[in-house]
Amino acid sequence: MTGAAKFGDFERTIGPHMGAAYNLARWLLRESADAEDVLQEAFMRAFRYFDTFHGERARSWLLAIVRNTCWSFIARRGEPEEAFDDERDSAAVLPLQLTPEPEAQLLRADQAKRIQEEVAALRPEFREAFVLRELEGMSYKEIADVTGAPIGTVMSRLSRARRELQARLGGAARKASVS
């Protein structure tokens, strides 16, 4: 394949998903200035690896590259994100709350609007799972493909993200029960 033909093919394949790529990078990096640099790097990688792309789901394929590039960037930037250990932390977290207080259950309109900042404050593993699920409408399998985590891990991250959000949005009174 000539360079131009390959590029044309590449452009048609990833073109429809550039918006999703940008959105994910913004949610992971939290800085718009970084997003464009990181995405340029990600797209260059994607183009380099494009020969190994065999027409499986283009969105998951591209977002996996974007996601990994973002994570390397965050590591380089030396962000003080505490590493999350799925095995260690999930076990401690996941006893499902069967009887939370009723008043904490339903979101009032003003609380719902705070969801933006609360999702931004989640640990990156939870944030990406939640954003891929709710904004991109991805299935567990697709999220697993993008993040390179097993489906069971995706499920527990998503569940944990929701529980934290419920607690944080459900009123300051219950803050203590999660952290």
Add this chain to the structure above:
Amino acid sequence: MMTCAEASPLVELELDGELDARSVLELREHVARCPTCTRQAASLRALSEAARAHLRRFEPPPGFEDRLLRRVRPRTSRRAWAGAALGLAAAAAVLVALPRRDALVEQAVAAHARSLQLDHAMDVATSDQHTVKPWFEGKVGFAVPVRDYAAEGFELAGGRLDYLDGRPAAALVYRHGKHLLNLFILDADGARDAAPAGGNVRGFSSWRWRSGGLRFLLVGDVSGPEMEALARRMAAER
């Protein structure tokens, strides 16, 4: 009989559409009798709805796609692409100018997803366009152009009456391997013709255009390039 301990983890799976039909029934049976699980389900649903309604989808700044593709393009082929760059810039401008997820596209995607879930994709199931076309007469207020694209791999499977934008719309169903696609057709209300524009909503790709006084929305989950080719082919003929 399902217990709370069994039901609780399934509530989230159901919300995410990851639970099989049989378990959904068992779960609903339990939830109907259990106030705790009812509350949990309502709370999770409210959270999900709040996220979809209020969570920001960051849109790329103007010219972003064009800028990035230009930098990624290999040097050897830049000359060949110089001529195309103008067209690309124009296309990028159109993409930026159009809202990415307008309400009608959202509705079309929802209607598409519904048609897949309910196993009710077609009111009239036939690959014969001469049967499908008259079936719509009197149901929508315009003549529905019906064509088969079997030669391109998209076989007409039937038609269905749907509702978009609060009024009847014709939905033509095409089969592509295991995938179903919906082509929604509505009155364009006198709006001018518009070239196909594509987008992505919740994992489905959608293409829309206007032609001959009608508005078309094509929704499916086949690969981007195939969808685009089909949309352009359809738009060119109508």
